[in-house]
Amino acid sequence: xxxxxxxxxxxxxxxxxxxxxxxxxxxxxxxxxxxxxxxxxxxxxxxxxxxxxxxxxxxxxxxxxxxxxxxxxxxxxxxxxxxxxxxxxxxxxxxxxxxxxxxxxxxxxxxxxxxxxxxxxxxxxxxxxxxxxxxxxxxxxxxxxxxxxxxxxxxxxxxxxxxxxxxxxxxxxxxxxxxxxxxxxxxxxxxxxxxxxxxxxxxxxxxxxxxxxxxxxxxxxxxxxxxxxxxxxxxxxxxxxxxxxxxxxxxxxxxxxxxxxxxxxxxxxxxxxxxxxxxxxxxxxxxxxxxxxxxxxxxxxxxxxxxxxxxxxxxxxxxxxxxxxxxxxxxxxxxxxxxxxxxxxxxxxxxxxxxxxxxxxxxxxxxxxxxxxxxxxxx
Amino acid sequence: xxxxxxxxxxxxxxxxxxxxxxxxxxxxxxxxxxxxxxxxxxxxxxxxxxxxxxxxxxxxxxxxxxxxxxxxxxxxxxxxxxxxxxxxxxxxxxxxxxxxxxxxxxxxxxxxxxxxxxxxxxxxxx
Amino acid sequence: xxxxxxxxxxxxxxxxxxxxxxxxxxxxxxxxxxxxxxxxxxxxxxxxxxxxxxxxxxxxxxxxxxxxxxxxxxxxxxxxxxxxxxxxxxxxxxxxxxxxxxxxxxxxxxxxxxxxxxxxxxxxxxxxxxxxxxxxxxxxxxxxxxxxxxxxxxxxxxxxxxxxxxxxxxxxxxxxxxxxxxxxxxxxxxxxxxxxxxxxxxxxxxxxxxxxxxxxxxxxxxxxxxxxxxxxxxxxxxxxxxxxxxxxxxxxxxxxxxxxxxxxxxxxxxxxxxxxxxxxxxxxxxxxxxxxxxxxxxxxxxxxxxxxxxxxxxxxxxxxxxxxxxxxxxxxxxxxxxxxxxxxxxxxxxxxxxxxxxxxxxxxxxxxxxxxxxxxxxxxxxxxxxxxxxxxxxxxxxxxxxxxxxxxxxxxxxxxxxxxxxxxxxxxxxxxxxxxxxxxxxxxxxxxxxxxxxxxxxxxxxxxxxxxxxxxxxxxxxxxxx
Numbered sequence: 011x012x013x014x015x016x017x018x019x020x021x022x023x024x025x026x027x028x029x030x031x032x033x034x035x036x037x038x039x040x041x042x043x044x045x046x047x048x049x050x051x052x053x054x055x056x057x058x059x060x061x062x063x064x065x066x067x068x069x070x071x072x073x074x075x076x077x078x079x080x081x082x083x084x085x086x087x088x089x090x091x092x093x094x095x096x097x098x099x100x101x102x103x104x105x106x107x108x109x110x111x112x113x114x115x116x117x118x119x120x121x122x123x124x125x126x127x128x129x130x131x132x133x134x135x136x137x138x139x140x141x142x143x144x145x146x147x148x149x150x151x152x153x154x155x156x157x158x159x160x161x162x163x164x165x166x167x168x169x170x171x172x173x174x175x176x177x178x179x180x181x182x183x184x185x186x187x188x189x190x191x192x193x194x195x196x197x198x199x200x201x202x203x204x205x206x207x208x209x210x211x212x213x214x215x216x217x218x219x220x221x222x223x224x225x226x227x228x229x230x231x232x233x234x235x236x237x238x239x240x241x242x243x244x245x246x247x248x249x250x251x252x253x254x255x256x257x258x259x260x261x262x263x264x265x266x267x268x269x270x271x272x273x274x275x276x277x278x279x280x281x282x283x284x285x286x287x288x289x290x291x292x293x294x295x296x297x298x299x300x301x302x303x304x305x306x307x308x309x310x311x312x313x314x315x316x317x318x319x320x321x322x323x324x325x326x327x328x329x330x331x332x333x334x335x336x337x338x339x340x341x342x343x344x345x346x347x348x349x350x351x352x353x354x355x356x357x358x359x360x361x362x363x364x365x366x367x368x369x370x371x372x373x374x375x376x377x378x379x380x381x382x383x384x385x386x387x388x389x
Numbered sequence: 390x391x392x393x394x395x396x397x398x399x400x401x402x403x404x405x406x407x408x409x410x411x412x413x414x415x416x417x418x419x420x421x422x423x424x425x426x427x428x429x430x431x432x433x434x435x436x437x438x439x440x441x442x443x444x445x446x447x448x449x450x451x452x453x454x455x456x457x458x459x460x461x462x463x464x465x466x467x468x469x470x471x472x473x474x475x476x477x478x479x480x481x482x483x484x485x486x487x488x489x490x491x492x493x494x495x496x497x498x499x500x501x502x503x504x505x506x507x508x509x510x511x512x513x514x515x
Numbered sequence: 516x517x518x519x520x521x522x523x524x525x526x527x528x529x530x531x532x533x534x535x536x537x538x539x540x541x542x543x544x545x546x547x548x549x550x551x552x553x554x555x556x557x558x559x560x561x562x563x564x565x566x567x568x569x570x571x572x573x574x575x576x577x578x579x580x581x582x583x584x585x586x587x588x589x590x591x592x593x594x595x596x597x598x599x600x601x602x603x604x605x606x607x608x609x610x611x612x613x614x615x616x617x618x619x620x621x622x623x624x625x626x627x628x629x630x631x632x633x634x635x636x637x638x639x640x641x642x643x644x645x646x647x648x649x650x651x652x653x654x655x656x657x658x659x660x661x662x663x664x665x666x667x668x669x670x671x672x673x674x675x676x677x678x679x680x681x682x683x684x685x686x687x688x689x690x691x692x693x694x695x696x697x698x699x700x701x702x703x704x705x706x707x708x709x710x711x712x713x714x715x716x717x718x719x720x721x722x723x724x725x726x727x728x729x730x731x732x733x734x735x736x737x738x739x740x741x742x743x744x745x746x747x748x749x750x751x752x753x754x755x756x757x758x759x760x761x762x763x764x765x766x767x768x769x770x771x772x773x774x775x776x777x778x779x780x781x782x783x784x785x786x787x788x789x790x791x792x793x794x795x796x797x798x799x800x801x802x803x804x805x806x807x808x809x810x811x812x813x814x815x816x817x818x819x820x821x822x823x824x825x826x827x828x829x830x831x832x833x834x835x836x837x838x839x840x841x842x843x844x845x846x847x848x849x850x851x852x853x854x855x856x857x858x859x860x861x862x863x864x865x866x867x868x869x870x871x872x873x874x875x876x877x878x879x880x881x882x883x884x885x886x887x888x889x890x891x892x893x894x895x896x897x898x899x900x901x902x903x904x905x906x907x908x909x910x911x912x913x914x915x916x917x918x919x920x921x922x923x924x925x926x927x928x929x930x931x932x933x934x935x936x937x938x939x940x941x942x943x944x945x946x947x948x949x950x951x952x953x954x955x956x957x958x959x960x961x962x963x964x965x966x967x968x969x970x971x972x973x974x975x976x977x978x979x980x981x982x983x984x985x986x987x988x989x990x991x992x993x994x995x996x997x
Binding site: 422424443444445446447448450451452453454455458471472473474475477480483484491492 | 567570571572573596597599600601602603604605653654655656657697731732733
C-alpha cells in the first residue's frame with residue numbers, strides 16, 4: 011500500500027516532466043474516474059427520487075380513480091335524462107393546488123376522456139374547467155416556449171377546451187412543425203364553426219402521422235355536420251390535403267365527391283392517382299368504371315393494380331371480361347393476382363366465369379385463381 | 390342475478406366496467422387473458438361474456454372459437470375492442486360473436502347492450 | 516543504431532496507439548451525448564403522440580411478421596401464440612419451417628388446425644423451394660401462414676421465402692424464439708409514419724431473456740441474467756443500443772438493424788435483392804445494400820432506432836456457443852468490408868460511405884487487430900526489458916477507466932429513462948460487472964474476432980450441423996461493443 015502511495019506521489023511530483031501523451035492520459039483517467047463516480051451517484055439519486063415520487067403519486071391516483079368512478083362513471087349509467095351534478099367539493103379534497111398533484115389528476119382526466127364516449131367526456135371537460143385546471147395550459151399557450159406550447163396544445167385538445175382562438179389559429183401557421191401540427195389537430199378537434207378552413211392554406215406536407223390523427227379526430231367529431239370533402243379534392247390544394255380528403259370522402263361515403271375524384275385522375279402525381287383510384291373503388295363509383303378501364307393501358311403498375319382492385323370493389327359486372335382478359339394475359343404476377351381477386355369479388359355475377367376459368371387456366375394463372383377462391387386466404 | 394365474465398387485460402377498463410355493471414346488479418368475474426377465461430368457463434356458468442380481441446397468449450377470437458366449438462357454449466358474447474377493421478369485425482360475427490362495441494365506449498350503451506343480450510338469451514331458452 | 520531505430524518504432528507505436536484510442540474515445544463521448552439527446556427526443560415524442568390511435572385507425576398499414584423456425588418443436592407453440600397475440604390491428608404471422616428435422620411442423624398443424632392450401636407464390640428474391648403452404652381452418656388463427664421449405668442452411672434464405680409469401684408492405688424480421696413486447700409493432704411502425712423522409716427500417720434494443728420470468732410467452736418480470744456470461748452480454752447490449760444505435764440514429768447513420776428485431780420497408784428490401792444466404796452477417800449486409808440502393812437511386816432515406824427494449828432473446832450461456840457466435844459476427848463484418856469495398860470513403864454513398872463505413876472500418880474491424888498487435892508488442896518489450904512500467908501502467912489505467920466510464924454512462928441512460936429492473940441489487944450487479952469486463956469478457960470477444968477474421972481470410976467453411984440452431988438463436992448481429 012505504501013509503495014502505491016509512493017508511486018502516486020511520484021506521479022504527481024513528476025507530472026510536469028512526463029511526455030504530453032502520458033499527461034493527457036493521466037488527466038483523462040482522473041476525469042473518467044470522476045465521471046464514473048458522478049454517474050453512479052446520479053443513478054442512486056435518480057432512482058431514489060423516482061421511487062419517492064411514485065410513493066407520493068399512488069395514493070393520489072387511487073383517490074382520483076375512486077372519485078371519478080363514483081361521481082362520473084357510476085352516475086352516468088342509467089337514466090340519461092337526469093343530469094349528473096358535479097360534486098366539486100369532493101374533488102376539491104384533492105391537493106390540486108400543488109402542481110404535481112394537478113398534473114397527475116389531469117392525466118387521469120385525459121385517460122378517462124380517451125376511454126369513454128357519450129356524456130362522460132363532456133362531464134370531464136366541465137370538471138376540468140370548474141376546477142380551474144385549464145389555467146396553467148392557457149398561460150403556457152402564450153409562453154412562447156416551444157415544449158410548453160406543445161404540451162399545452164396536447165392537453166387542451168385532449169380535454170376538448172378551446173381557448174385563445176385567435177392565437178391558436180396563428181399557431182396553425184407556425185414555422186415549427188410540431189406546434190403547427192398540434193395546433194391544427196387542436197383546431198380541428200375544438201373549433202365549433204370552421205374546423206376545416208385551414209385545409210385551403212396548407213403549404214407544408216401533412217405527415218402520415220398528422221393525417222392519421224386528423225382522420226381520427228374528424229371521424230370522432232359527432233357535434234358538427236361533416237362538410238363535403240370534395241371541395242379540397244382539387245389540384246390547387248396541397249397533395250397531402252387532397253390525399254386526406256380522398257380518404258375522408260370515402261370513409262364518410264360521400265358520393266358527391268366522385269366527379270371531383272374523376273377529375274383528379276389526370277394528375278401527374280402517380281401516387282395520388284393511385285390513391286384516387288383506390289378511393290373511387292371504396293365509394294363504389296359505378297360511373298368511374300369505364301374511365302378506369304379506358305385509362306388502364308397507359309398507367310404505371312401501381313395505378314394498374316389499383317384499377318383492378320377498384321373494379322372488384324365496384325363490382326358492377328360490366329367489366330368482368332376485362333378482368334378475365336388481364337388474368338389470362340398479363341405477365342405481371344401482382345396484376346394477375348388482383349385480377350383474379352376482383353373476379354372472385356363479383357361473387358354470383360362471376361360464378362359462371364369462374365367455373366369456366368377453372369377448366370381453362372393452367373399453371374400460375376390457375377394457381378392464382380385457386381388462391382383467390384380459397385376462403386382461408388385473406389390477401 | 391346474472392353473472393358476467395369479463396375478459397380484459399387493461400386494468401383501467403376492467404375497473405370501469407366492473408363499476409358500471411355492478412350498478413346494474415350483475416355479478417362480474419374478471420379474466421386477464423384467454424387462458425384464464427377458459428378455466429373460468431369450464432368451472433362455472435355465465436349469462437354473458439364480454440371480451441377484448443387483443444389479449445395476451447390466447448386472443449379474443451381464439452377464445453370465442455373455443456367457446457363455441459370446444460365447450461359448445463351458447464352464452465352470448467359481446468366483443469369490446471378498439472379494432473375497427475371491418476374484416477376483423479365480420480370475421481368475429483362469423484365465428485360466433487353476438488355483438489360488437491367499439492372502444493372508446495359509452496357506459497350507458499354498454500349497459501343497455503348487456504341487458505339486451507341477456508334478455509334475448511332468456512327469451513330463446515324459454 | 517539498432518536500438519535507436521527500435522526506440523523510434525516503439526515511440527511511434529505508442530503515440531499511434533494513443534491517437535487511435537483518443538479518437539475512439541472522442542467518438543464514444545460524442546455518441547453518448549447524441550444518444551442522450553435522441554433518447555430524450557424519442558420519449559418526448561411518445562408523450563405528445565399516443566400510439567393507441569394506430570390501433571383504431573382504418574389507415575394503419577399492415578405488417579407481415581416473419582419468423583423462421585428450425586427444430587423448435589419444444590417451444591414453437593408458445594412462441595407462435597405470443598406472436599399471434601401482438602397488439603396491432605392489421606398483421607399476419609408468417610412462420611417459415613426451414614426443413615426442421617423434428618416435429619415443429621406437425622405440432623403447428625395439430626395445434627392451429629392447419630390445412631394445406633394452394634397458395635399463389637412468386638419468388639421475387641432467391642431462396643430454396645417452398646414445398647407446402649398451410650392456413651388454419653379455424654378463423655381464430657386466420658392471421659397465421661405457415662411455409663414448409665427445403666432447408667437453406669441460413670436464416671437469410673428462410674426470411675427471403677417469408678418475404679416472397681408475405682402480403683403487406685412492411686415486414687418484421689424476428690426469430691421464433693424471441694419474446695416480443697406486445698406493443699412491438701405499434702412502436703416500430705411509428706417512425707415510418709412520422710418522418711418527412713422515407714423511412715426504410717426501424718429497430719429497437721434486444722436484451723437477454725435468460726433469467727426473466729416468462730408466463731405463456733409474455734415477460735412478466737425483467738431480470739438481470741443470473742449466470743455471468745449472459746450478464747456480460749446484457750451489459751454489452753445495453754451499451755450497444757442505448758449508447759451506440761441511439762447516437763447513430765440522431766445523425767441518421769445507423770449501421771445495422773439487428774436480425775432479432777427489425778421492421779423493414781419490403782419494397783426496398785426486394786429491390787436491393789433480399790437477404791444474402793452466403794453472408795455471415797446477413798442483417799448488416801441487408802441494411803448496407805438497402806442504403807446503397809437508396810444512394811444509387813439518389814433517394815433520401817432514414818433508419819430509426821427507438822430506445823425502448825421490445826425484444827428479449829435467449830443469449831448464449833456457454834462459452835463454446837458464445838465463442839462461435841462471435842466468430843460468426845466477426846467474420847460477417849470482415850465479409851461486409853470485402854464485399855462492399857467500393858463504399859468506403861466513397862462520397863457517392865454519403866453518410867454510408869463517409870461516416871458509417873469509415874467508423875466501422877477503423878473502430879470495429881481494425882480494433883481487434885490493433886489491440887492484438889498491442890498485446891504482442893507489450894509482450895515483446897517486456898521480454899526485452901524495454902518497457903517503461905510507469906508509462907505502460909498509466910496508459911492501461913487510461914484505457915481501463917475510460918471503458919468503465921462509457922459503460923457506466925450507458926447504465927445511467929438506461930436508469931434515467933426506463934428502469935426495467937425492479938431492484939437496486941440488479942442494477943448494481945450490472946454496474947459491478949463493468950469493472951471486470953476488460954479482464955474477463957473482453958478477451959473472449961477479442962480472440963473470437965481474430966479467429967473470425969482468420970476464418971474469413973482462409974475461407975474456412977463454417978461448421979453448420981448443430982450450429983444451425985444456434986445460427987437462428989443468435990444470428991441477431993449486434994455490433995460488437997458499440
